[in-house]
Amino acid sequence: MGTWDIGPFDNDTAADFSYQIDEAAADDKAGVLLVAFREVTENGDDFLDDYLAVKAVASAALVAAQCPGGEPVTTAYGPKQAIPPLPDALRPLAVAALDRVLGEDSELLELWEESDGEEWKAGILRLRAVLTSTGA
Template sequence: MGTWDIGPFDNDTAADFSYRVDEAADGRKAEVLLTAFREVTGTGEDYLDADLSMEAVASAALVAAQCPGGEPVTTSYGPKKPLGVLPAELRAEAVAALDRVLAEPSELLELWEESGDETWQAGVRELRAVLAGARP
């Protein structure tokens, strides 16, 4: 796992995902985020790959940044180009994806549990709270 810290973009997969978001045409960036959410929620109860989870967490951070109480994404590993105003409907999709990331069987969850550091999970729960509390 090419991870160097607990933030949504503090891993190789999320940094690469940011490039995909930047490369999406204006007006299509929300679709890239939605796809990341649905790839995670579409796994149902099957084993969830860490890379899919990392992309969903990064996407959720981008959506949460536009919500009241959300933190701006300021890391150099996040997207460089403006996203525009994201549809409010992405919030519920992000919440569902984060719920799945934090539920077994989830490789990313297992990796962080093995590390013994609960800070990552707290950060994901905080993102979820911002997204769930935002009104469309």
């Protein structure tokens, strides 16, 4: 995986995934994100491949961008098409996916830990905080 920065779309896999999101019809975009979350959360105790984890992190960033306190995804590597309002039901799924990404059987976490990825991990925790916030 080519990675050039710590953002959710700052790697080849997530940049490619953004094209998949763009190609989906407006009413299917939430479904694309849902699949990314389920691929991570429903693989049980198996070792989590970085490819799946990266797509889940990118998806979580798109959901968090629509939450109070969320940061918009403005990178040139993210989706070019507008993301319609996403259902609130995606928020707990995004949190569960991020928890799995930060778990002990996560290849993505291992890769970042090899390169002193504390700033990356802090970014994931910020996404998680936005997703769990009530916005009050």
